[in-house]
Amino acid sequence: MSAPTLELEIADITESAPEVSTLTLKHPEGRVLPSFTPGSHLVLECSGKANAYSLISDPVMPTSYQISVLRIHEGSGGSRWLHERQPGERLTARPPRSAFAPQLKARKQLLIAGGIGVTPIFSHLRAAAAWGIPVEVLYAHRPGHGAHCDELKTLAPGRVRCLDSRAEFAAAFAEAVIRQPIGTHLYCCGPEPFMDIVVGTARGAGWPPGRIHTERFGIDALDPGDPFEVVLTESNQKFTVPSGISLLEALEKKGFDIPNLCRQGVCGECVLPVRTGAVLHRDHFLTEEEKESDEQMMCCVSRAREEELEIAL
Ligand code: FES
Secondary structure, eight states: OOOOOEEEEEEEEEEEETTEEEEEEEOTTOOOOOOOOTTEEEEEEETTEEEEEEBOSOOSSOSOEEEEEEOOTTSSSHHHHHHTOOTTOEEEEEEEEESSOOOTTOSEEEEEEEGGGHHHHHHHHHHHHHHTOOEEEEEEOOTTOOOSHHHHHHHSTTSEEEEOSHHHHHHHHHHHTTSOOTTEEEEEESOHHHHHHHHHHHHHTTOOGGGEEEEOOOGGGSOOOOOEEEEETTTTEEEEEOTTSOHHHHHHHTTOOOOOSOSSSSSOTTEEEEEESOEEOOOSSSOHHHHHHTSEEETTTOEESSSEEEEOO
16 A cells, blocks of 8 residues: 655745745645644655655645755756746645654754755744744855745744854854753754764763754765665565665555655664665664664665665565
């Protein structure tokens, strides 16, 4: 049985920053769309691929969804395809899912964004402002490439800093990370090296891991990978996973209903047991030891390191 889908119509497209398009999506008959948890994403079918995009719009009884999409020139093509869409066209989506939800017990939220990682941070800020939770935002972006800065500042006047130099961001974060009240939770989304610095600095300042939350970028930023053969030992099937298609997508096309949530190698939902073969692990869920054992894999992002994988499915 395949997962339920939503048909959505593109109501509007605006440019929020160079190479960043903001799409407003509505039900074709104007119905209210499913509500969602702040930090949720929408999985859109983009020319045969499924890509996850963070929702930046109001999560309660929404009459539209908004996503902001950075055009990634060297990605698997999903963002380029979305950038070519026009208002009035329809898209197929899976209902919103959450893998980066805010902690309701947080005394304060320190929200850190880098580049297009501002999208789930925008959603968290919107919720914090609505719920009256103290919040502080540092948003690092390239000069002239800050998306949604004005909207962020309107949501939390005086508590949002958009910083377009690395040195300025580093100084602001180093100062912010040591003066937060106990009970503050840190949320961060941005490029991998950016998040490594943020998390490393916070850990170095004594933040416990349970108060640091990260959202990794989508699979569109991963290279499309080489084709590989899959043997399903329980259902006695063998097929090829082409370049640019994940094993999860290939299994869904064959009619398998594989549990999944983030589709970005973060949540651990899509784990599959591996019988034989070397896995090219690209997830952020398994430990290094688990990756070395090659006994399981996250089929939304990971692929075969060699020509063939045997999966116990
Ligand atoms: S769906 Fe979340 S790790 Fe694959």
